[in-house]
Amino acid sequence: MSAEESPAADLVDQVTSKDPAVGLQAVVALRRLLEELERLHVDNARDQGWTWQSIATALHVSRQSVHEKHATRRKTTGKEK
Amino acid sequence: MFERFTELARRAVVAAQDAALSMRHDFIGTEHLLLGLIQTAGPAGEALREHGVEPARARETTVRLLAEAGVPATGGQASKDALASIGIDVAEIQRRADDTFGPGAFRFPRPPFTLRAKRAMGLALGSATALGHERIDTGHLLLGVLAEEEGVAGDVLRALDEDAATLRQAVLERMTAV
Numbered sequence: 001m002s003a004e005e006s007p008a009a010d011l012v013d014q015v016t017s018k019d020p021a022v023g024l025q026a027v028v029a030l031r032r033l034l035e036e037l038e039r040l041h042v043d044n045a046r047d048q049g050w051t052w053q054s055i056a057t058a059l060h061v062s063r064q065s066v067h068e069k070h071a072t073r074r075k076t077t078g079k080e081k
Numbered sequence: 082m083f084e085r086f087t088e089l090a091r092r093a094v095v096a097a098q099d100a101a102l103s104m105r106h107d108f109i110g111t112e113h114l115l116l117g118l119i120q121t122a123g124p125a126g127e128a129l130r131e132h133g134v135e136p137a138r139a140r141e142t143t144v145r146l147l148a149e150a151g152v153p154a155t156g157g158q159a160s161k162d163a164l165a166s167i168g169i170d171v172a173e174i175q176r177r178a179d180d181t182f183g184p185g186a187f188r189f190p191r192p193p194f195t196l197r198a199k200r201a202m203g204l205a206l207g208s209a210t211a212l213g214h215e216r217i218d219t220g221h222l223l224l225g226v227l228a229e230e231e232g233v234a235g236d237v238l239r240a241l242d243e244d245a246a247t248l249r250q251a252v253l254e255r256m257t258a259v
Contacts, residue, residue, distance in 0.1 A: 032193075
């Protein structure tokens with residue numbers, strides 16, 4: 001493994017970097033993590049029989065927005081009829 | 082839009098995601114859609130295979146072209162490193178999610194569609210509408226990928242000496258109303 005591929009070296013670079021690109025990359029990665037966690041927990045809630053309204057209330061968003069975002073995806077992937 | 086996809090078209094998109102994941106690319110581009118279509122039944126796969134676009138050869142060419150272009154094939158390591166830099170351990174989240182919800186429920190980073198892949202799917206919808214078809218099948222998806230000429234799928238087909246116009250004709254001949 002070369003120096004530039006070492007995760008530890010990457011980490012030190014990022015923590016000490018004043019480069020906006022590095023900080024912004026962390027923001028994008030965090031947003032993607034958030035989306036994935038939302039997907040995971042919405043799926044879990046639906047599998048446990050939660051209504052779209054209860055999920056929306058728990059997420060502090062409208063029923064319409066949570067339904068638009070997840071219902072088609074769940075139907076498409078065969079998780080829901 | 083996905084709700085109008087046929088079962089085969091959905092399978093092709095899932096195969097495209099699998100192709101991106103297996104090649105460790107952190108995005109789903111037109112090149113991955115093309116690979117998904119080649120591996121899936123239906124008019125698109127038939128037309129491609131009949132014109133000698135073999136899955137193995139197309140895959141090798143995709144890997145080579147992206148590597149030459151300097152595209153990382155690290156399974157999104159940059160995103161994991163970026164989260165590590167702010168104290169988030171993705172491997173630990175992965176381990177706990179797998180334990181609680183089963184493997185595959187949580188996937189980070191999940192490759193997103195590129196702008197061009199989205200455009201190709203939009204063009205697929207357009208061709209379905211233009212042909213008066215209710216649903217979007219693999220044939221429409223291939224037409225969309227072929228129409229998005231700037232995409233890497235176009236480069237892959239050119240590297241394989243395939244002519245987009247010929248493929249377009251071939252797939253149109255195989256398409257029936259869906």
